[in-house]
Amino acid sequence: MERAKVFCFLISIILTCGDAAKILVVFPMPSRSHGNLGDGVVRHLLNAGHEVTYITPFVYKNPPPNLRSIDVSATFDIMPIDMTIKNIMDRTINIENVGSLVYMMTEMLKKTVETESVQKLLSDPKEEFDLVVAEWMFSDVPAGFAAIYNCPLIWLSSVEPHWMILQLIDQPTNPAYTVDIMSIYTPPLNFFQRVNELWTQLKVKFLNFVWLDGVQEKAYNQLLAPFIAKRGRQPPSFDEVRHNASMILSNAYVSTSVAQSLPQSHKFIGGYHIEDKETALPEDLKKIMDNAKNGVVYFSMGSNLKSKDMPEEIKRDLLKMFGTLKQTVLWKFEEKPEKLPSNVHILQWAPQPAILSHPNLAVFVTHGGLLSTTEAVHFGVPIIGIPVFADQFMNVAKSVNRGFALRVDLSYSLAAELKDAINEVTSNPRFAEKAKELSYIHHDRPVKPGVELVHWVNHVIKTRGAPHLRSPALHVTFYQKMYLDLAVVLVLLFLAGRVLLKKICAAVCSKKECSAGGRKKNN
Numbered sequence: 284m285e286r287a288k289v290f291c292f293l294i295s296i297i298l299t300c301g302d303a304a305k306i307l308v309v310f311p312m313p314s315r316s317h318g319n320l321g322d323g324v325v326r327h328l329l330n331a332g333h334e335v336t337y338i339t340p341f342v343y344k345n346p347p348p349n350l351r352s353i354d355v356s357a358t359f360d361i362m363p364i365d366m367t368i369k370n371i372m373d374r375t376i377n378i379e380n381v382g383s384l385v386y387m388m389t390e391m392l393k394k395t396v397e398t399e400s401v402q403k404l405l406s407d408p409k410e411e412f413d414l415v416v417a418e419w420m421f422s423d424v425p426a427g428f429a430a431i432y433n434c435p436l437i438w439l440s441s442v443e444p445h446w447m448i449l450q451l452i453d454q455p456t457n458p459a460y461t462v463d464i465m466s467i468y469t470p471p472l473n474f475f476q477r478v479n480e481l482w483t484q485l486k487v488k489f490l491n492f493v494w495l496d497g498v499q500e501k502a503y504n505q506l507l508a509p510f511i512a513k514r515g516r517q518p519p520s521f522d523e524v525r526h527n528a529s530m531i532l533s534n535a536y537v538s539t540s541v542a543q544s545l546p547q548s549h550k551f552i553g554g555y556h557i558e559d560k561e562t563a564l565p566e567d568l569k570k571i572m573d574n575a576k577n578g579v580v581y582f583s584m585g586s587n588l589k590s591k592d593m594p595e596e597i598k599r600d601l602l603k604m605f606g607t608l609k610q611t612v613l614w615k616f617e618e619k620p621e622k623l624p625s626n627v628h629i630l631q632w633a634p635q636p637a638i639l640s641h642p643n644l645a646v647f648v649t650h651g652g653l654l655s656t657t658e659a660v661h662f663g664v665p666i667i668g669i670p671v672f673a674d675q676f677m678n679v680a681k682s683v684n685r686g687f688a689l690r691v692d693l694s695y696s697l698a699a700e701l702k703d704a705i706n707e708v709t710s711n712p713r714f715a716e717k718a719k720e721l722s723y724i725h726h727d728r729p730v731k732p733g734v735e736l737v738h739w740v741n742h743v744i745k746t747r748g749a750p751h752l753r754s755p756a757l758h759v760t761f762y763q764k765m766y767l768d769l770a771v772v773l774v775l776l777f778l779a780g781r782v783l784l785k786k787i788c789a790a791v792c793s794k795k796e797c798s799a800g801g802r803k804k805n806n
């Protein structure tokens with residue numbers, strides 16, 4: 284038996300070896316959720332037998348075989364250090380605008396490329412890759428990594444498809460029925476929303492044209508192009524490089540995205556980061572959840588924002604309020620309060636997928652981060668969102684629009700409002716029903732998202748960039764799409780026609796006049 288197993292294992296290694304490729308995965312964003320998305324990509328690629336080099340700020344202590352991780356934790360320098368819940372509440376923080384985001388991402392890329400180990404990687408002429416997978420995060424510059432190795436590029440998008448990324452492989456989408464990456468609307472749009480989306484798109488396009496494209500081009504020319512020249516090739520233009528991706532893999536699915544028409548080189552892989560194998564609950568936690576006759580409320584503000592950084596009075600109010608609930612409460616909290624109500628349990632560390640998959644879980648109270656939201660849909664649990672910053676407002680607004688969530692604002696009356704919301708979500712069955720429905724849609728696909736990811740990666744490698752999937756729209760310029768050239772031709776024809784007509788008229792008329800005049804003379 285054991286022998287057969289070993290034999291099978293060896294055979295599978297040999298079989299996968301034939302397909303093994305060298306892949307560079309670029310995820311320098313110093314945020315745990317982006318790190319999780321990168322880790323997910325790496326895990327699937329390694330399982331498929333590929334050899335992976337991984338640029339990440341989250342160092343692997345014991346990297347598995349076939350993985351070389353390159354530490355770029357220097358990118359943490361770009362994050363504001365005092366980003367705690369209390370600080371965000373007590374002063375009005377600047378909700379990120381596109382301009383500052385692009386600047387921040389350019390800075391991050393600079394830190395990444397300037398890291399010594401990355402310099403070594405990029406300047407070593409013996410280093411070759413069959414594919415680059417890079418996260419798109421408000422910057423097209425990482426496309427330059429693929430240009431260095433002259434290999435295909437796949438963008439991994441952490442969010443649902445939006446016009447800013449789709450224009451890199453096809454064209455911007457129509458703002459009348461698709462929304463911006465930062466928008467809180469869900470189509471169908473009313474008049475005001477439609478105008479607003481058009482305005483956003485025009486505004487960002489204008490900013491790109493006069494300013495941000497230049498910032499990115501400069502970054503590409505300074506940071507990455509020299510490595511291409513070092514390899515003895517003429518660096519292609521930034522415009523060529525950024526429009527050369529073979530595919531976009533989106534961390535989204537129609538369960539939570541708008542069913543818009545998409546180019547063939549866009550694929551959904553939302554949920555791929557969640558491990559297939561059931562993560563078991565620790566014994567004590569399992570007992571608590573099994574015995575929760577009135578259901579469980581799970582409260583976690585994610586890994587970046589910590590509950591312990593909330594103002595003292597909010598923490599006190601929350602604890603008191605949780606004590607009055609009939610449900611069992613699991614609170615991911617980095618402190619241990621002294622007097623705990625008997626139905627409240629503090630978790631220093633929370634095995635989130637295992638908690639969310641437990642049948643007694645009634646509601647997930649979350650900051651509305653992208654991954655937490657995806658996990659809620661994956662496991663079919665309703666949420667109460669307390670958005671704090673960045674895309675969380677948008678995620679929560681969309682979840683509310685989709686009918687499986689309520690939103691509560693971060694304020695000094697949080698506890699009271701949260702209590703009402705918990706009562707509403709746990710007593711009105713529509714929230715849980717909607718969550719189950721979305722979860723069904725989320726899982727009802729021909730193959731699992733991780734399998735799909737590996738499939739398209741292999742496809743792009745084997746077909747050397749999948750040129751057959753590229754959208755012809757990419758090479759059609761704006762004036763051609765709008766038939767402005769035809770308009771010009773028609774106008775010219777019209778003008779020429781008019782001139783011609785006038786000439787003919789004039790000729791005919793003058794002849795008449797001539798003959799008329801002639802007759803007069805004859806008289």
Ligand SMILES: *[C@@H]1O[C@H](CO)[C@@H](O)[C@H](O)[C@H]1NC(C)=O
Binds near residue numbers: 527
């Ligand atoms: C463009 O993409 C093709 C196919 O993926 C690749 O072979 C080529 O090296 C890329 N060119 C540049 C300039 O990145």
